[in-house]
Amino acid sequence: MQIKDVLLAPGNGAFFYDDQEAIRSGAIQDGFIYVGAPTTPGFESIRIPACSLGVGLVLTDDAVVWGDMMNVQYSGAGGRDPLFDPNQISNLTSRVVAPRLLDVDAARFRDSCKRVLESVGHQRLPLAVEYGVSQALLRAAAHLQRKTMAEIICGEFGLQLPTCRVPIYCQSGDAREINVDKMILKDVDVLPHGLINSRQKFGAGGQTFMEFVKWVAMRARVIGHPGYHPVLHFDVYGWIGQEIGMEPQRIADFICTVADSVPGYALNIESPADFGSTQAQIENYARIVSILDHRGSSARIVVDERCNTLEDIRLFAEAKAAHLVQIKTPDVGSIADTVRAVLLCKANKVGAYVGGSCTETELSAQASVHVSVATQADMMLAKPGMGVDEAFSIVGNEQNRLLAMLNRRRNQNENVG
Structure with a gap:
């Protein structure tokens, strides 16, 4: 199989995770921070630096392709997944996802996603894991087929090659x-x-x-x-x-x-x-x-x-x-x-x-x-x-x-x- 190892690398998100409920309830902004106690589970303060976790797939030609896992700014609000916990995500990825990655045909994007991102029991994988791992699998398929990621998507979903820019x-x-x-x-x-x-x-x-x-x-x-x-x-x-x-x-x-x-x-x-x-x-x-x-x-x-x-x-x-x-x-x-x-x-x-x-x-x-x-x-x-x-x-x-x-x-x- 084309994936011979899986790497994990801690990373930064480009902004901050914010407690939407606390802000909506009237938390006062002081400079760049919000003053007051958080109300959404997982938040130790109303605004905290966003973090991410990179997942790298080492391919048989020693190329490494990456995807990044993270959650959104207002995590835990509006029915979304809870605040991103890099330690928990790292443990789950190493224990469950990495062995699956070593056993797929990485040139086939949709099939790889389906197999690697299967639920554990009746529990869906955290969406952050799905997001980051699927990015890496898309890059792997593009590398192995010597195509762009867009061409892989067009090929696997039966779409014409696009000609127009997206606003x-x-x-x-x-x-x-x-x-x-x-x-x-x-x-x-x-x-x-x-x-x-x-x-x-x-x-x-x-x-x-x-x-x-x-x-x-x-x-x-x-x-x-x-x-x-x-x-x-x-x-x-x-x-x-x-x-x-x-x-x-x-x-x-x-x-x-x-x-x-x-x-x-x-x-x-x-x-x-x-x-x-x-x-x-x-x-x-x-x-x-x-x-x-x-x-x-x-x-x-x-x-x-x-x-x-x-x-x-x-x-x-x-x-x-x-x-x-x-x-x-x-x-x-x-x-x-x-x-x-x-x-x-x-x-x-x-x-x-x-x-x-x-x-x-x-x-x-x-x-x-x-x-x-x-x-x-x-x-x-x-x-x-x-x-x-x-x-x-x-x-x-x-x-x-x-x-x-x-x-x-x-x-x-x-x-x-």
Whole structure:
């Protein structure tokens, strides 16, 4: 078999793990930290540095291919896996996963994932393990077949080699104004995220948020290049529901008001409310989507919380409970399931956004680019980290390199034909 050893290497995530419940409950920010006691199990403080664990596959030609395991920023919230514990993950990987890796045909990506990532008893492996190991297996198949990761995906899922770039979405973090300017100057396709995760940032009746939305649109017109017209995308972390009320009609009314304040712009509103369970989220988001569609609004609802796994994504897509689904890669688990999630969204005529988290690494970000381009997702997140420059560079450059390689491959095939 092509894998002869498995390596583990501790690593850093590119941002921090945050206790969402404590922040939502009013924890005060002091500089970069949050003051107060954490409320989500596993957190020793409200904000802690993100960590990761690299898994390296030593192939028979002594090449080593890597994938990175980690969880998302708001671990333990919205039905997600608990906070990442590198010691526990390392032990499980060494004991259960590594022996399986030594016994698969690493040139066959989907089959390898299926065999290596099987449940233990009736317990699914931690999604972080699925995510990191599947990245490494995708790189192994690409190395062994002398292809790009995108070509492996296209070949195994019966997709045509892509020709088009996927729009890139950047997130601002708390440095909103400076980072919005950076995004505009760099012609980012979709912006700015905004990190509207507290009452202070949303404002009474949503007034602070609405003023920020109008400011972003104004800034794009004033300092953007001629013809620059980005999609405006704001993540409000459930604050429309918290502040305006949980009635879908009122939420839709508010979103329409926001959209009307920036005429001519497509507006994405991510996580307008958290209804407490996946089923309640589906039912109420479907109502909001229906109201907005009936009105012909330019606003689109993006689901994140309560829509984590491939099965969750299937339920939301089939119910038309979002215009756009964030496929949050570490929460989905195996990167093969991210591929399936994009294709499932497309089959149901729902937008597919390959997202993820600021806590990821450059390796996981690059693998996500290949998935996004291969499946021709509607957009993909610039990651890792909460800045603009590094994440946009990592994802944007990887996409451009990939498209150049695919174009060469296409020309070679045409010449042979």
